Amino acid sequence: MDDNRGRLTRDGIRLYDPGDFAGMHKAGHLAAEILDRIADHVVPGATTGALDRLIEAWVVEAGAKSATIGYKGYAHASCISVNHVVCHGIPGDKTLKRGDILNIDVTVIVDGWFGDTSRMYVAGDKPSVKAARLIQVAHDALMLGIEAARPGNTFGDIGHAIQSHVESQRMSVVRDFCGHGLGRVFHAPPNVLHYGRAGTGPVLEPGMFFTIEPMVNLGRPETKVLADDWTAVTRDKSLSAQFEHSIGITETGAEVFTLSPAGRFHPTR
Numbered sequence: 001m002d003d004n005r006g007r008l009t010r011d012g013i014r015l016y017d018p019g020d021f022a023g024m025h026k027a028g029h030l031a032a033e034i035l036d037r038i039a040d041h042v043v044p045g046a047t048t049g050a051l052d053r054l055i056e057a058w059v060v061e062a063g064a065k066s067a068t069i070g071y072k073g074y075a076h077a078s079c080i081s082v083n084h085v086v087c088h089g090i091p092g093d094k095t096l097k098r099g100d101i102l103n104i105d106v107t108v109i110v111d112g113w114f115g116d117t118s119r120m121y122v123a124g125d126k127p128s129v130k131a132a133r134l135i136q137v138a139h140d141a142l143m144l145g146i147e148a149a150r151p152g153n154t155f156g157d158i159g160h161a162i163q164s165h166v167e168s169q170r171m172s173v174v175r176d177f178c179g180h181g182l183g184r185v186f187h188a189p190p191n192v193l194h195y196g197r198a199g200t201g202p203v204l205e206p207g208m209f210f211t212i213e214p215m216v217n218l219g220r221p222e223t224k225v226l227a228d229d230w231t232a233v234t235r236d237k238s239l240s241a242q243f244e245h246s247i248g249i250t251e252t253g254a255e256v257f258t259l260s261p262a263g264r265f266h267p268t269r
């Protein structure tokens with residue numbers, strides 16, 4: 001993949017050109033539109049494998065490519081992470097039950113640009129009170145992270161905004177997975193941590209493209225990866241929730257590439 005645009009910072013973070021935002025918007029739009037479209041199919045009785053097959057068909061129909069099929073041996077167009085699965089849930093024969101909460105994560109490649117986004121869904125849209133609170137906190141944590149994403153702030157400011165909100169709600173931030181730079185590649189520097197100290201880490205500059213994708217647990221932050229080498233679960237079996245946007249830093253703030261065209265990013269409002 002060609003990735004010689006713009007220039008690199010001292011920390012190895014690529015600064016893309018203003019003309020590169022359009023490609024990211026196109027890729028992000030498709031990924032978000034697919035997440036909008038899948039919402040009506042997330043119902044009790046559906047299998048995660050069937051949802052993934054719909055997503056794969058829609059990627060193909062759009063003339064795009066799935067970034068995850070063939071990525072390090074992964075074979076699916078989405079990750080579907082149900083209840084205590086933190087991330088990288090492999091779609092399969094798991095049948096959704098009423099009240100299950102799940103994250104669906106889709107990454108597409110359009111004209112060589114990567115669009116990566118995920119959000120929460122509720123099967124039968126009747127979450128428990130605790131699950132609804134968890135989803136709200138994970139959503140708000142992402143939005144607070146995006147608000148902190150502006151030139152002059154640091155990556156530590158983003159992590160701090162997320163961590164302090166989550167912990168103020170007596171929930172925990174997963175440390176074992178992070179956001180990432182992206183653009184003409186799927187995963188690039190920096191690691192975007194969802195915890196940290198204000199004022200630490202690289203300074204944000206216009207032209208940086210990266211994801212913010214906090215995973216929030218109702219219980220403790222520790223995770224473990226199952227024997228399939230992908231599925232990450234909470235060690236204490238507590239519920240976990242995640243939202244992800246791909247964004248680009250501008251002169252004044254951030255543009256979100258993966259906004260929901262239908263305004264359906266948040267599942268319960």
Ligand code: MF3
Nearest residue numbers: 068071074079088105107116
């Ligand atoms: N989309 C995920 C992310 O947010 C990565 C999934 S990689 C896969 O970075 F291989 F598990 F699909």
Ligand code: CO
Nearest residue numbers: 116211213244
């Ligand atoms: Co990502």
Ligand code: CO
Nearest residue numbers: 105116117118
């Ligand atoms: Co993702």
